[in-house]
Amino acid sequence: MAIGSTARKVLWARSSNVCAFPECDQQLTVNLHDDGSKSLEAAGIPLGEEAHIISGSKGGPRFDPTYPAEKVDTYENLILLCPTHHRLIDKREGAGFTVETLRRIKSEHELSQRRQKTGQEKRDDEIELRTIAAIEAWADRADLTRWEGVTWKLNAPIQRLKESEIASFTQLGEWALTRNWPSAYPEIKRAFDNYSLILCDTVNHIRKSFQPIEGKEEIWEIYREYKHRLMSQDGYDAALKDFEYRSDVLCELSLELTKAANFVCDAVRSEIDPLFRFEEGALPHRVGDGVFSNTFTREEYGSAERDRTHPYPGKKAIEARVREQGGSSR
Known part of the structure; x- marks a missing residue:
């Protein structure tokens, strides 16, 4: 399973393209895995990383064998981070950052970003998310x-x-x-x-x-x-x-x-x-x-x-x- 369009869009929209780690505030760019993204990275432009709170691999950071496999790549199990803080939370198999800690960090960050948005920006976000959800529904139906x-x-x-x-x-x-x-x-x-x-x-x-x-x-x-x-x-x-x-x-x-x-x-x-x-x-x-x-x-x-x-x-x-x-x- 891979991260779907809806999960990705919700994560980036609610994070406002900003690293969720406290006091980082690093503006992030989507990694398209193409030559353009490589050039941005080489120029020092931070590319966002959709980090897993609970790893889907045995031995991975915060791996939990009881966590449903179908939820590993969903929005609830993802947090948007810059490369530096992604590496930080996953050091020593994630021992320094618990699942509860990361969920709290994510929740507080997204709430802070939402408070900064205008009513029109919130409506635009909702339209975008509803649209991508309909597209994923089409992909499944077709x-x-x-x-x-x-x-x-x-x-x-x-x-x-x-x-x-x-x-x-x-x-x-x-x-x-x-x-x-x-x-x-x-x-x-x-x-x-x-x-x-x-x-x-x-x-x-x-x-x-x-x-x-x-x-x-x-x-x-x-x-x-x-x-x-x-x-x-x-x-x-x-x-x-x-x-x-x-x-x-x-x-x-x-x-x-x-x-x-x-x-x-x-x-x-x-x-x-x-x-x-x-x-x-x-x-x-x-x-x-x-x-x-x-x-x-x-x-x-x-x-x-x-x-x-x-x-x-x-x-x-x-x-x-x-x-x-x-x-x-x-």
Whole structure:
């Protein structure tokens, strides 16, 4: 587990980017783990460190085997410090600073910082925290940690989905469509509006094209009429062509959905959290049957697409692309 965006934002906002150690008052800069941060550090600019009050590692500072592992990287177990005081509290496995002492230091520091803020600053902090919390809720609902598995199911030679997965897609589409994003973050709002458009088109395409497999009602696939009744050769060819067309459109929609999701991640990093999915990187787009072929690609909008209000061109354009290509891009 790693420190999430919400925990990080709450910690930095309530600490006002200042070291929590008594009488330090060192103004801190976020470490983006990039060349710019290295240059700042080399120039003597202190980078903030999100220190753990209770270590998650056996033998670490103030390690407590009874402390829940899922709480180690949460806001309640973090304190913002400068590098000097982080090293100080962790010396000799943290023997000089108890858990209770660090919690008191953190609480007193955050209360002191809050008293110095204006009403508008407090409201701005709350909007920022609520926004990043909604973004983390999206990341969980969209299953970003398993994105390659999501796209693979939409790109397999025979696309099949569980009924519960279709329901999750539908619920996510409704959630995305009804979000109100603060005007303070115009790129995030634009990215989510774009994501909502492609997601709704994908859900509608699945709903119109899929039917439950006979005898396995919990599994759905694109309806193949030629498998369910006798028909002439011309009828068979037309039904097969219809199946392939619906399958290819879904493949193209999954590609566009990956672009849109990566566009959202870029907007979040640009406007609110530079470290959002920093370690995980871009969402991968997976194509293949998992046996004879298995390809991962990085799908993102180009500069011309990003210049449009909505980079996603719309389902009609996707359908035209499939017809022009004679199939999908897989």
